[in-house]
Structure formats: structure tokens, C-alpha cells
Amino acid sequence: MVIVMGFEGSANKLGIGIVKDDGTILSNIRHTYITPPGEGFLPKDTAEHHRSWIISLVKRSLTESGLTHKDIDCLAYTKGPGMGPPLRSVAVTVRMLSQLWKKPIVAVNHCIAHIEMGRLITGAKNPTVLYVSGGNTQVISYSLKKYRIFGETIDIAVGNCLDRFARVINIPNDPSPGYNIEQLAKKGKNLVELPYVTKGMDVSFGGILSNIESIAKNPVRLKEYTVEDLCYSLQETVFSMLVETAERAMAHCGQTEILAVGGVGCNERLQQMINQMVSQRNGQSFAIDERYCIDNGAMIAWAGYLIFKNNITTPLCETSTTQRFRTDQVEVTWRDD
Template identity: 70%
Template sequence: MVLVMGFEGSANKIGIGIVRDDGHILANERTTYCPKVGEGFLPKDTAKHHRDNILRLVQKALQTANITPSELDALAYTKGPGMGGPLRSVAVVARTLSQLWKKPLIPVNHCIGHIEMGRIVTGADDPVILYVSGGNTQVISYSLQRYRIFGETIDIAIGNCLDRFARVIQVPNDPSPGYNIEQMAKKGQQFIELPYVVKGMDVSFSGILSSIEKIATQQLAEGTCTKEDLCYSLQETLFAMLIETTERAMAHCGQNEVLIVGGVGCNVHLQEERGGKLFATDDRYCIDNGAMIAWGGLVMFTSGVKEVPLSETTCTQRYRTDEVLVQWRT
């Protein structure tokens, strides 16, 4: 039996998870930094939130799993991508505990953690992957020991687009801007046409955001539309773009299965938007969490990635999905 503890803190969530090599999740503790309405989360404030909570979550995870540090086989942490300050604050703790407990430390790509957690939780074998989160938007498929990126955003991620629009119309950050937009969109009555920007397999969201910000400023003041109408229109436009590129990748790969991962993947409407066989997880595993990093580290550890030199246990804000050698899949 192999046990791995995972440390995730690439954005506004700090999570500690413990998993077993049979796929059983022993603990998955998490807390979220929520700034005031109309504000985003700054790296320095988010990093402080993580520092203030991480040791409490480590202790809670050990208690929930009913194990001691001596029973762990390895630790895993998010190397990137993500926000520099939060990444470093978590990596420092992971490195310290690795030396204190004398356990190997495995750096994990954040997206790989999402994908492998999605595969183990849903049972999806070899799907096309739609990775949608606050910092990333990619259409991915596996081939020859790499997760190949078929298409991606050429500017901002879909989650970032939703978060920034939420600030414009003063949508609360608790539990998350995207969730609150999803609930408001259900009450939308009027569809407002927005730019639809698909370029081959890639998408662009920044122009759509600029357009709806102008519409919101003008039409909300005039009373010709509601906030709910804007949420509905934005959500429908963004999701239609993602579905188009995902279906094209499925046709190219000859696959009829798609796995949605990342925080935006919790959106129920997005999960309902396409045919074929869909795999998705709930907010326990879709949203950033420690268990996904623990599982990502575990599959790496059991496939031959052993102790990484301390000098290589760094973090980076940019770490592409297709940079990782996926040696645990054949």
C-alpha cells in the first residue's frame, strides 16, 4: 500500500489531500480565500491566506485519514502553473515537511493533477479532455506518453473571463463568482449577441469580455437588460465556443468520450451541453484540491519517479500540460 500527501495552492484555494494507491481518498481538506465583492484575489493576500491555513489543514488531513507522517511514502506539491506568491508559500511548506519527515517530494503539474483525478474518480479511460479553470482553457488528448494540446485560449482563460465580469456587475466571490453567475444565468430571459471567437482549434475570450463590459455599463443603466440576461448570454456564448472545439477534437481522435476537469467544469449547464459520453466530477474534485495533487504525485511515484533533488523542487507560473512525460500510461 502506497500513501501520498498532496499540497495544492496555485490560486485562491489551499488544499491538503491524502490518497492510497487503490484510488481511495483518505482526506481532502480545503479552504478558499474570498476577497470582497468587486475585488479579485491578489497574489500577496492569497499567499498570506495559504500560510495562515496550511499547517492546520495538514494536521486535519492526518487526523481525517487516521495516519501519522511516518506512514506516508511520499509528498507531492503543485509545481505550476499558477500564481507565483501562493505557489511559493505552499512549496516552502512542502519542502520543509519533506526534510522533516524524510519523505521524497514529487513536483506535479497542476493540469496533470486535474486530469488524473478526473480519470480515477469517473473511470474514464482515454477521453478527450476539456480543461476549463480560472487560469487555463485547453482541449487535450493523450498520445505517445504526452497529453497533447489540440486547442487552447490565446489570451485569458474562461474562468478569468467569468471572474472579471463578476466584478463588473458586483457578483459575490462566495462560494465562487462562476457558481453565482451560473445561478443568475438560469433566470436570464433575453439573449444578447456577443462576439464569437473561434480560430481553428483555439478560442479567444478577451474581446468578448470587453464587449460585455461595455454592454453592461450602457444597458444596465438604461434598464434594457438585466444582470441575469448578461450572465445567460455570456455563459451560452463561451460554452458554445468550447463545445465546438471539443467536438472537433473528438472527431479528429475518433473518440466519443469527453472528460471535463477544472473549476469551471463544475458548471452543470456546461456538462449538459453536448452529446456523446460525458465524464465530470463534482466540486470536491473539480475545484482545485489537495487530493488531485496527491494522486498525480502517486501515479508518478509508482511509475518510477522517485526522489527529486531538493534543488529541482521549484515552482513556476508557466508549466504547460504537454511538457510532462506521462510514463505511467502506455
């Protein structure tokens, strides 16, 4: 039996998870750095949050799992992509624990971890993956030992688009800006026409954000539309773009399964739109709830195990981090299909 402890801290969520080699999740603890309404989270402040909480989360994770550090076989951490200072603060802790506990380290790609956690939890075999989060937006499919990117955002990520609009309308960041936009959108009735930007299988959200920001800041336009209308319109537009590009990738790859991962993948309206599209293709859609969809340590632990089971580890001198680490850079050594 192999047991891996995973460390995630690429953005404002710090997560520690412990996973067995059969996929059993023994612990999955998370603490989120939350800022006041109208404010984002700065890298240096987020890193300070992670440094302040990480040791207590490690202890809680071990307690919850009923294990001690002697039971852990490997430590997995997020190498990237993500915010530089938070990534580094977690990597330093992992290097320290590795030397104290005498455990090997495995560096993990954050995006790959989302995909493999989604496959583990849902049982999806070979899906087209719609990866949507605060920092990433990609349409992905597996081929020839790589997760290939068939489409992606050419400017900002969809989650970043939603988060920045939440700041404009000054709604709370607790539990997350995207979740609060989702709740407001459920009350929206009037659809505001916004730019719809798809370019092949790529998408662009920057112009949409600028457009809806100008409406939200215009007192005259706000007499025509409520804040709920704006949230509803933003969701409908950006999610339609995502579903269109995902369907195009499914058709191109001849696949019948689609899996939504990343923080925005928790959105019920997005899941509903994906289900509607897939049902017309006689396919099947898969989604996971916020425990495993939002950044978490268990996904890093599981991806770390998949790498570690082939006797691949990361030497201490190479346990660096990087803000840019593309999904298609990773050789998928654990899949034979």
C-alpha cells in the same frame, strides 16, 4: 501499500489531500481565500492566506485520515502553472515537512493532476479532455506518452473571463464568482448577441469580456437587459465556443469520450451542453462534482502517486515552482495505451 499527501495552492484555494495507491481518497481538505465583492485576489495576499492556513490543514488532514506522518510515503506538490507567490509558499512548506519527516517529494503539473483525478473518479479511459478553469482553457487528448493540446485560449481563460465579469456587476466571490454567475444565468431570458470567437480549435474571450462589460456599464443598455440576461448570454456564448472546439478535437482524434475538468467544469449548464453534443455523436461524457473538479489536494496526491510508483522523485534542490508549466511538457510515464 503506498500513501501520498498532496499539496495544492496554485491560486486562491489551498488544498491538502491524502490518497492510497488503489485510488482511495482518505482526506481532501480545502480552504479558500475569498475577497469582498468587486475585488480579485492579489498574489501576495493569497500567499499570506496559504501560509496562515497550511499547517492547520495538514494536521486536520492527518486527523481525518486516521494516519500520522509516519504513514505517509511521499509528499506531492503543485510545481505549476499558477500564481508565483502562492505556489512558492506551499513549496516551502513541503520542503520543510520533507526534511522533518524524511519523506521524498514529487513535483506535479497542476493540469495533469486535474486530468488524472477526472479519470480516477469517472472511470473514463481515453477521453478528449476539456480543461476549463480560472487560469487555463485547453482541449487535450493523450497520444504517445504526452497529453497533447489541440486547442486553447489565445488570451484569457474562460474562468478568468467569468470572474472578471462578476467583479463588474459586483456580485459576491463566495463561494465563487463563477458559481454565482451560474445561478443568475438560470434566471436570464433574453440572449444578448456577443462576439463568437473560435479560430480552428483555439478560442478567445478577451473581446467578449470587453463587449459585455460595455453593456453592463451602459445605463441605456441595462434598460433593455437585466443582469441575469447578461450572465445567461455570457455563459451561452463562451460555453458554445468550448463545446464546438471540443467536438472538433473529438472528431479529429476519433474519440467517443469527453471529460470536463477544472473549476468551470462543475457548471451544470456546460455539462448539459456537452451531454447534448456527445449524445448526437453516440458518445459518452464524464464530469465530476466540486469536491474534485475545483482545485484540491487529493488530485495532486493522486498524480504524485502515478509518478512516484515508477520510482521517480524530485530532488530537494529541484523543488522549484513555475508560473508557466504546459500540459504537453510532461512525459506521461504511467500510461501504456
